[in-house]
Amino acid sequence: MNYLPIFIDIKQKPCLVVGGGDIAYRKITLLLKANAQVVCVDRLACKSVQTLADEKKITLIKRDFESADVNAQMLIISATDDAALNAQVSRLAASVNIPVNVVDSPDLCTFIMPSIVDRSPIVIAISSAGKAPVLARLIRAKLESSIPNAYGKLAELAGDFRDQVKAKFSKIEDRRYFWERIFSGIVAEKVFSGKVDEAKADMQKQLDDSNATDIGEVYLVGGGPGDPDLLTFKALRLMQQADVILYDRLVSEAVMELVRRDAQLIYVGKERDNHSVPQDGINQLLVDLAKQGKRVCRLKGGDPFIFGRGGEEIETLAENGIPFQVVPGITAASGCSTYSGIPLTHRDYSQSCRFVTGHLKDGSMNLPWNELAVEQQTIVFYMALKGAQHLSNKLIEHGLRADMPVALVEKGTTPDHKVWTTTLAGLPDIVATQPIKAPTLIIVGEVVKLREKLNWFDASN
Incomplete structure (x- = not known):
């Protein structure tokens, strides 16, 4: 040194x-x-x-x-x-x-x-002994992205309770075990999510009854459209500390590589007419695992609140008094369109954008076609590959031009990202003749014309 x-x-x-x-x-x-x-x-x-x-x-x-x-x-x-x-x-x-x-x-x-990561009173200093200060700054940047700002508040809370903990536990080993449980449990998570008063109350409760079994917590996390670099810092942190991961079909392998290595993995993916675990079963499983004191990450592709049934799941959690957090993710419409060089809005082509699910809970596609079939609007259809013929017919029937540009984006933002472009009238034919598989997003609107000019990610397609 x-x-x-x-x-x-x-x-x-x-x-x-x-x-x-x-x-x-x-x-x-x-x-x-x-x-x-x-x-x-x-x-x-x-x-x-x-x-x-x-x-x-x-x-x-x-x-x-x-x-x-x-x-x-x-x-x-x-x-x-x-x-x-x-x-x-x-x-x-x-x-x-x-x-x-x-x-x-x-x-x-x-x-x-040194280069400094400031989470006062937690302060981390990185030094290269003056030999490579740029490298020290790069290391600091990596630490900045993985250490939440609220770690300082967590340290302050620990300081407030330090004397009580010393009085409660006479042995250093017992104190260390208690603090490890606090810093990796629900008290820390409440601090990170801004619920400092609740965290203090939970801290006091655990001190008063140190043998009490903690109820767990559920993290409803948006895993984004596939590229792991699009995960939020908070999503990554919760994925890496969860005891159990419930993941669906749309979560990419690259994203799954980032979950905690020793976590229990439970696949609950759903395809059209083929649900590995029914939605009610998923809801109850989240409750049961949390009641066992588990930290449960419900990992979903895209954003959990955009056609991800996240609302249904947290309704059940709330009804059962289970603590939960919701972490937004980049939804497929944003990720797939951006990686395809298709802006969802543009002053010359589109002044609004609609996100539409391709099938409802009962399996139908009963949509407000009059509202959708308008010019200067972008429509993004989720889960609509099997209904491509129907949506093409309905949009044309309600007045949208047959030559309206359309893009189909398969496995967007991943290494298997593929894009097909056609027209509204040609949509059924391309789906029937090309090897296009789910998950595929369908984008309808004049903005698709910009793909050739603005495409940057998949130049080979």
Whole structure:
């Protein structure tokens, strides 16, 4: 280890910054976040530094650096483009044992500034010992995406209960087990979802009865249209901590690769006229698993509230008093159209967009055809491949042009993404003659004309 990683308390302590340019400004703002008393010395300060001085947030001394400036400082940062001056500041600080950092000059530093993930009071510092700061920033970016902002609130809550926990559990092992259960359970999830008061109440309940069995929770998660990179951070976090995953047919293999490795996987996929588990059975299974104290992820393709029966499932959960969270996902209409180069709206072609399911609960396709068969509108049909002949006939019958452009997108956003384009009149024929399989989305509207110009994802099709 080239450097000892430590965290220094500089609240209301004098800290000197030599230099007043843009780089110095960034260092000053970091010091201010730690509540330091910042003095900046520079004859020509940039506008941002001057603004901080005008707002009385720092003390700005407009002159050249003097050796006496190092006296009584907690730490010093030199951020100038004058190599000789930087070396002088480093030498003077080191002579009186004041920690000093010289920007982009590790050999002149007694401490270095790391890349920081700030979830105060949780703070993570990443350093490459000055050898590869860009790499350190890339690592920070990866951590930023996987650590929720609410971890700071969770740490604050833990601090509020720390004394109670120490009084309740005399053994360190018992305290560690209790905190591990809290940080990976429903208390943490309530903090992450903004329900801090409920989390505090649950925390107190678990302290009062540490042997009580926790009721579980259900996460209704939108897995998006197939590309795992389209998952939200929250979706990924919940997928990786759930004890049980109930997943459907539309969840891609690439997305399933990201679930917790030791989670129990239960397939509940549904195809037209072929349901592996009836919907009522899925609803009850979610309730039963949660009552066993399980964290259950109900993973759905696309968005759970857009033709995903998510509303039906959480109705049952609510009726049974089961805690739940709903995580939106990118719906197939958005993902498939975007990856196909087809904007759903465009000022020249379409001023509205309708999402329509291809079959209702009773299996029919009884739709408001008069409202759908209008110009300057995009219609996206979900689950309508088998009803292509019917929807083509009905739209033409109600006045939509027979030559209206149509796109069929199969397995959109995945490596098997395919697109066929035709017209409304030609839709039945292409479905009958081409090897098009579900899941396939049907897009009807003038915006389909833009595909050739705007396509970026599947140039080979």
